[in-house]
Structure formats: C-alpha cells, structure tokens
Amino acid sequence: GENVEQHPSTLSVQEGDSAVIKCTYSDSASNYFPWYKQELGKGPQLIIDIRSNVGEKKDQRIAVTLNKTAKHFSLHITETQPEDSAVYFCAASKYGGSQGNLIFGKGTKLSVKP
Amino acid sequence: EAGVVQSPRYKIIEKKQPVAFWCNPISGHNTLYWYRQNLGQGPELLIRYENEEAVDDSQLPKDRFSAERLKGVDSTLKIQPAELGDSAVYLCASSGTGLAFFGQGTRLTVV
Numbered sequence: 001g002e003n004v005e006q007h008p009s010t011l012s013v014q015e016g017d018s019a020v021i022k023c024t025y026s027d028s029a030s031n032y033f034p035w036y037k038q039e040l041g042k043g044p045q046l047i048i049d050i051r052s053n054v055g056e057k058k059d060q061r062i063a064v065t066l067n068k069t070a071k072h073f074s075l076h077i078t079e080t081q082p083e084d085s086a087v088y089f090c091a092a093s094k095y096g097g098s099q100g101n102l103i104f105g106k107g108t109k110l111s112v113k114p
Numbered sequence: 115e116a117g118v119v120q121s122p123r124y125k126i127i128e129k130k131q132p133v134a135f136w137c138n139p140i141s142g143h144n145t146l147y148w149y150r151q152n153l154g155q156g157p158e159l160l161i162r163y164e165n166e167e168a169v170d171d172s173q174l175p176k177d178r179f180s181a182e183r184l185k186g187v188d189s190t191l192k193i194q195p196a197e198l199g200d201s202a203v204y205l206c207a208s209s210g211t212g213l214a215f216f217g218q219g220t221r222l223t224v225v
Contacts, residue, residue: 036216042219043207044216095212101147
C-alpha cells in the first residue's frame, strides 16, 4: 500500500521568512495530494491540494509543487506569519470519482517566531 | 453550511468499558471516513464508507471496533471493550466529489 514520508518533523522560522515542507510517496498510482493544517485541539483543515496532471499550484502565500517522476511534493509558505504556526500534514490518494483513501504523513510542526 | 459535526468532543472511560462516537457529515457527501490520530502522528484510516457501504475496513480492529452508517448519512464508531492503547483522537471526515473535510474530532482517554 501507499506510504507517505514527511520532512522535517519540526520547523522553526522567523516571521517573514519562507517555510518548505517536503513529502515523498511510494505508490505511483497516487494522483491527488492535499495539504492540511491542524491547530491545537482542532481537526485538520484543507489548505491546498494538487492533482497529478499539474506541476504547481499557488494560492496567495501558499504554493505546492509536484514531481511525479521523483514521487515527491512540497509545500511552500512565503512571508510567514505567527498565525501560520500549526502542524502541517501532507497526504496522498488515488482519486477516481470518489476521494479514495487519504494516506497521511506524520506531520511537521511549524513555529513562526515574531 | 455546517461542517462535519462530531460528538462528544471529549470522553474519559475506564478500560474494558464500551464507548461510541457519532459523526454527522456535510450534507450531500457520500463518502465518510473514520480516522484515528495518535499523539504526534498523522491520521490513520480506520474505515471508509461510500453511502451505506463500508468499502474499506481493512484497518479496523474488528475484534473490538465496529462502525455503521445507517441511511448513508450519520455514522457511529464503537469500541467494546476499550483498551488503554485506544486513547487517541478519533476524526470523522466527509467528501463529495473531491475535497475531504474533517470534523474537530473526539479525544478519547482510556484510564
């Protein structure tokens, strides 16, 4: 089955700097890659996603890149703010009409220092 | 529009006792998931429903866990009897034709 590896497990940046989180997946049939943000005591919140027919997607300060050949994808947050502090999870699934099973990485705890 | 609603938010029980969690998905979402999230880990799938049908329950410990989704809407996840290792956050998520949305979860503590 699918296995998703996520790095780093913790990341500390200064406010205004960029943050990058990387994930690799094992199943070449996976074609949908969402990113979730989880704040303390809350459920994961979808922040951006990308499908395998696209190499890059951007939404304001957040961007995701996908390299299908290498089977890795990354989350980029620019101009970080203290409210970006949270745990971020990448996930992979085989999307075919329905969502399929989302397989998650172990998470990255991002701390943005003011 | 209301999101995925789960109850209770917190539950503390003694080991060997039963416990049940309830999930109301987003209206119109056919796909419903139950995930378990251990402290410091990512969510791990327990079961996925497409309407009333459990299409993937391969990760559900069937000796003590059971789930149902009557009428393809609300779902209940039950543990009987609970063990100390079941302490975790139980997350429900639902999906229409694309994005999966999560509820706030139920934090279970088994003592």
